[in-house]
Amino acid sequence: MFCRTLRTVTPSAYIDLHSAALLTRLQRLVGISTVNPPGENYAAITTELTRDLTALGLRTRRFTIPRTLLRQTLPPAQHAFPRYNVLGKLAAPGAKKTLHFNAHYDVVPVSGLWRHGSAFSGTVDAGWIYGRGTADMKGSIASLLFALQALRATGTTPRLNVEVSFTADEETDSVLGTGWLVEHAPIKPDYAIVMEGGELDQVCCGHNGTLWLEVTVHGRAAHGSMPERGINALEKMSALVLALGDYQRRLARRTFVTPEGKTMRPTINLGGEFSAGPGGKINTVPALARFTIDRRVLAVEDQSAAERDLRAFLAAAARKIPQCKISVAKISENFSCFSPPTHPFFTAMAGCVTRVRQQPTVFNVSTGFNDMHFFSHHLKIPTLGYGPGGEDFHAVNERAKVKELLASAKIYADILTRFAG
Ligand SMILES: [Zn+2]
Known part of the structure; x- marks a missing residue:
């Protein structure tokens, strides 16, 4: 019933x-x-x-x-x-x-x-x-x-x-x-x-997807009174970060119009985390500097192509900066x-x-x-x-x-x- x-x-x-x-x-x-x-x-x-x-x-x-x-x-x-x-x-x-x-x-x-x-x-x-x-x-x-x-x-x-x-x-x-x-x-x-x-x-x-990279800039420590004897990792990192401005502008030119008519662009956020290496002191030339890159990958972009492209840009930018040695590690990624x-x-x-x-x-x-x-x-x-x-x-x-x-x-x-x- x-x-x-x-x-x-x-x-x-x-x-x-x-x-x-x-x-x-x-x-x-x-x-x-x-x-x-x-x-x-x-x-x-x-x-x-x-x-x-x-x-x-x-x-x-x-x-x-x-x-x-x-x-x-x-x-x-x-x-x-x-x-x-x-x-x-x-x-x-x-x-x-x-x-x-x-x-x-x-x-x-x-x-x-x-x-x-x-x-x-x-x-x-x-x-x-x-x-x-x-x-x-x-x-x-x-x-x-x-x-x-x-x-x-x-x-x-x-x-x-x-x-x-x-x-x-x-x-x-x-x-x-x-x-x-x-x-x-x-x-x-x-x-x-x-x-x-x-x-x-x-x-x-x-x-969107994400690609999270960590860039380490390797310098050489020296006494703070003789900075010319070291390689200042912070200065190299700053030059690299400035160069990435070009990359941000390049990404901003890529667009994807969603079915609802919204225009989306890939982005990078720099230095959500950044740090010096161990042993940093006011009177020491910094030997190491590190920053993160949060790259947002468009729904229609190819994740591995996005990673290759960004890594290639970083390598080329670092080569143009005298004595700038870097290594790039992937922290994580999420596919779009x-x-x-x-x-x-x-x-x-x-x-x-x-x-x-x-x-x-x-x-x-x-x-x-x-x-x-x-x-x-x-x-x-x-x-x-x-x-x-x-x-x-x-x-x-x-x-x-x-x-x-x-x-x-x-x-x-x-x-x-x-x-x-
Ligand atoms: Zn949730």
């Missing part, structure tokens, strides 16, 4: 009727502080998420990152903090294609004074839910789980097989999170939705990605967003990066970014809008029931 009554309710109506349940779940997730670094309470949250997915009928497994790999990958201060990824699968009768949903469950550290006391309160106030992770991105997790709950409760069969991954460490480098997942977990998606990067009326079809939003998967998603939000939809390219590139670049499948988003990401009073959490849940349910691949 109860079941038959529910069957007459659509997933969307179910979501509206039971909206309080979404918020309760999100409060519970926000209450487990998964601050990274160092990576706290990952065991607790992945236990909870495994239980939630299992209860929703997904075949679910929690993967523990092997200790040796963890020790090889993370700095010693994080060796006591285990890493886990959760994977759930739901086979839909008759479905031929598989859609993968991904979200990271770690959050950035907390500081400052929050409006409702604790940063992990999950307080609902005037249509918003507050707390670290509400926007980035436990809100997405809660929306997706609620969408799956709505499908199950209303007896609605998805037209696609479903894979769900909740992964670690996106706020650091994703190596043991989504990076590990696409390499080692038994997944075989045809499409992916990373549940951030696009929000409101924007569906994300790509994001871009899928032209002409594929039916993108059209279908834009249709769902437009239908649920009653507003035209545009395709955006995100300046920051997220885990989309692991699916788009590594697995080479059509990948988009969409989630409930929010305000003050990584800041005090991070919050998500209740209306958008519910809208995202409806959109996820909608794509699963309308698109067959």
Whole structure:
């Protein structure tokens, strides 16, 4: 009797009727502080998420990152903090294609004074839910789980097989999170939705990449009273930094117009970190100087070409400066990605967003990066970014809008029931 009554309710109506349940779940997730670094309470949250997915009928497994790999990958201060990824699968009768949903469950550290006391309160106030992770991105997790709950409760069969991954460490480098997942977990998606990067009326079809280099300038120490006997690394570094002004201007001439009509340009930020070598003293000619370069790679640029080009420029610039010896090390990189939003998967998603939000939809390219590139670049499948988003990401009073959490849940349910691949 109860079941038959529910069957007459659509997933969307179910979501509206039971909206309080979404918020309760999100409060519970926000209450487990998964601050990274160092990576706290990952065991607790992945236990909870495994239980939630299992209860929703997904075949679910929690993967523990092997200790040796963890020790090889993370700095010693994080060796006591285990890493886990959760994977759930739901086979839909008759479905031929598989859609993968991904979200990271770690959050950035907390500081400052929050409006409702604790940063992990999950307080609902005037249509918003507050707390670290509400926007980035436990809100997405809660929306997706609620969408799956709505499908199950209303007896609605998805037209696609479903894979769900909740992964670690996106706020650091994703190596043991989504990076590990696409390499080692038994997944075989045809499409992916990373549940951030696009929000409101924007569906994300790509994001910038990063290339982080550290340049070391090697000089020669001498007594400060006889500077002519040394090679001043700071002076050489200054000349090199000035020369990089040319490179900045050269990059600024490269443009990429996104599908929504925004012009993006590659950038470099110099010296986010800079330092002298050990033994620096006011009366010593500095023997070493070091600075970083944060190169933002356009969604349509080739990452390795960008790196080769920058390294070649640095080498040539250093050769023009007398006695300027440098070495260049790569600190890290994140691939950019871009899928032209002409594929039916993108059209279908834009249709769902437009239908649920009653507003035209545009395709955006995100300046920051997220885990989309692991699916788009590594697995080479059509990948988009969409989630409930929010305000003050990584800041005090991070919050998500209740209306958008519910809208995202409806959109996820909608794509699963309308698109067959
Ligand atoms: Zn995020």
